[in-house]
Amino acid sequence: MFHTVEKIGGTSMSRYNEVLSNIWLRPQSIAGQEETLYQRIFVVSAYAGMTNGLLEHKSTGEPGVYALYAEMDERRPWQSKLDQVLDAMLQMNADMFNNDVQRKRADQFISGRVNDVRDCLENLEAVCSFGNFQLDDHLLQVREMLSAIGEAHSAYNSVQLLRQHDVNAVYIDLTNWRSDTQLSLDDTIKEAFKDVDLRHQLPIVTGYTQCREGLMRTFDRGYSEMTFSKIATITHAKEAVIHKEYHLSTADPRIVGVANVLPIGQTNYDVADQLANLGMEAIHPRAAAGLRKKDILLRVKNTFEPEHGGTEIRNDYHTDEPKVEIIAGTRGVWALEVFDQDMVGNATYGQRMNDLVFESGVRVLTKDINANTVTFYLKGNKRRVNWLIDRLKQVYTDADIRLEKLSMVSAIGSDLKIPGLLRRAAGALSDAGVNILSVHQAMRQVDMMFLVSEADYTKAVNALHTLLVEKSDIWQQQASA
Missing domain, CATH: 3.30.2130.10 (VC0802-like)
Incomplete structure (x- = not known):
């Protein structure tokens, strides 16, 4: 049986009703097999803006919880920023769930995670008030812990939403929350999927993976793409699919205008590498390298145009005529x-x-x-x-x-x-x-x-x-x- 591994970006995740109708509840035929809702693994990003609030704004640099905490300001502005992020998460829950039971369950889940983080950061501040301990030595772990909250929130909510529509979704939490063991990235993924039956279960996976290597150390905010790529290679996926809010086009439609761009039907991993080098959100270069070595086709699709086949990125593609793509x-x-x-x-x-x-x-x-x-x-x-x-x-x-x-x-x-x-x-x-x-x-x-x-x-x-x-x-x- 073939399966796909699919990643959904943060902007798309925030439009969860369209993700539900265009992706999750839309049966797919993989490699010519019978259409099914299953045989797919979904790696989800945090809802739009959440990671900016937890870390720092990716475009403007406005400080989030992490950046404020790292400044070691005695006024502790990170606490009020964390409250703002939690309020935004609870508002997302309120918008998402009409059912009081589901909303209460979602609120308890994310409130518990945020309170855990608050307690941890306060205790770390106390420890680092002694000269034997330096906050700088722990900031990478703080950044990882904060990142994990956003993906855990969106993944947990997605499972609740799918179950509301009679889909047998399962929550795969790779954040290693409150765990006393730490495995390698590969072993963490293998352990998480060892009992998953893709024929009858739809895994919704956190984009962040807490592992021995420390994804933030190498990939910083490209960690969800690395999780996505690793799952695809370890589970031997037929295709890796990235769902974004727009097509992979000849330019950014926000700059040159929607009417002037064209979707790129096919390209190769050389082009994907150049885009990644520029920081474009197609895929992280190290994530693309894993797919490339395993010869897994990468497809970039527009979440809001599900009928469109998207852009195929493959090893063997070469344009018939030289051109700027x-x-x-x-x-x-x-x-x-x-x-x-x-x-x-x-x-x-x-x-x-x-x-x-x-x-x-x-x-x-x-x-x-x-x-x-x-x-x-x-x-x-x-x-x-x-x-x-x-x-x-x-x-x-x-x-x-x-x-x-x-x-x-x-x-x-x-x-x-x-x-x-x-x-x-x-x-x-x-x-x-x-x-x-x-x-x-x-x-x-x-x-x-x-x-x-x-x-x-x-x-x-x-x-x-x-x-x-x-x-x-x-x-x-x-x-x-």
């Missing part, structure tokens, strides 16, 4: 430039620099290097970037170090071997009044990156999409087919 990018890129005359001819100069970048925890999108200058293009919060700069100044005392905040815009495709593409793309940006600060194109020719100012991001995305997609003969033929 997607214009993507990211704001808030830190360009960290290190200039040092002593670098010239010194083959070992950058070794310690690379180590420090790794230790800082920031993510490297790409980097430039010439005779006397190295520029890293980084994604990460300002605190980590400042930590990196301080360490670089200690090691490279004669270097001039400069930091600038930019945006990156990229043209991506499974085959970009198009004569004159770089010239045309650069010309489109120039015609739109966008100044190119740096450009990157590797010989593999699956992506082309342009570094531009923060203010020019939207303008750059629109300019590249208009020329390379909307005016492309290949895409126009596909749209009219």
Whole structure:
């Protein structure tokens, strides 16, 4: 018997009635077999906004419970923030359940989790008031514990909702809550599914997995995608499916307009890797790597257009004709430039620099290097970037170090071997009044990156999409087919 493993994003989860009708209560035929509601495993994200409140806002950086707790402010603002998050969770329960018994059960579940966290954080504060214990040593565990609440809330509620509709849903809690054992990621998943019968049970799984490796340490907020990928590979899924609030399209419809984008019918894991490198929410690069190695087809679907087949991402896809498949990018890129005359001819100069970048925890999108200058293009919060700069100044005392905040815009495709593409793309940006600060194109020719100012991001995305997609003969033929 074949099965799928499917992940539902936070924005989709918040529209739970549509998820219910479009996904959970919609029978599926897997690999040509008889249609069924079962033979599927669902990994769910927290409802939209919950993780932002628990940690920090992903886009604006507004502090959540974790960020406020880490500041060690004696006024303890984290407590009121935790109250706000709990209120939002209870309001979600009220909106979701008309049945008083189910609502009471859901309220008791999440209130118990939040109260556990509150007690734990207060006790940790007391312990760390003694000089023998430092709060910084425990912040990663605090971040993991807070993350787990959001996914536990949505998974538990989803099970109650499905049972209300006579679906035999089972709650799979990978958060390891109040457990005295800690297994590896693989063993945690194997243990959780050892008694699950996919023919008659519909598992709803928390997106966060508490395990020996510590998912937050490596993947931070990409942990749910890693859980999703691991479950797919360990259970030998036929397909891995990601349900999002929009199609995987030629660009962000919020930037270039819904009428101007087209869904990408097929692409390969090379393209998925480039998107992941930019932080786009298709799938985390390490999660994609696991699926790629096991040759599991990844499908990205629009939650609100269930009839559409979505985008297939597979190992063996290669476009019939070279073309740009997607214009993507990211704001808030830190360009960290290190200039040092002593670098010239010194083959070992950058070794310690690379180590420090790794230790800082920031993510490297790409980097430039010439005779006397190295520029890293980084994604990460300002605190980590400042930590990196301080360490670089200690090691490279004669270097001039400069930091600038930019945006990156990229043209991506499974085959970009198009004569004159770089010239045309650069010309489109120039015609739109966008100044190119740096450009990157590797010989593999699956992506082309342009570094531009923060203010020019939207303008750059629109300019590249208009020329390379909307005016492309290949895409126009596909749209009219």
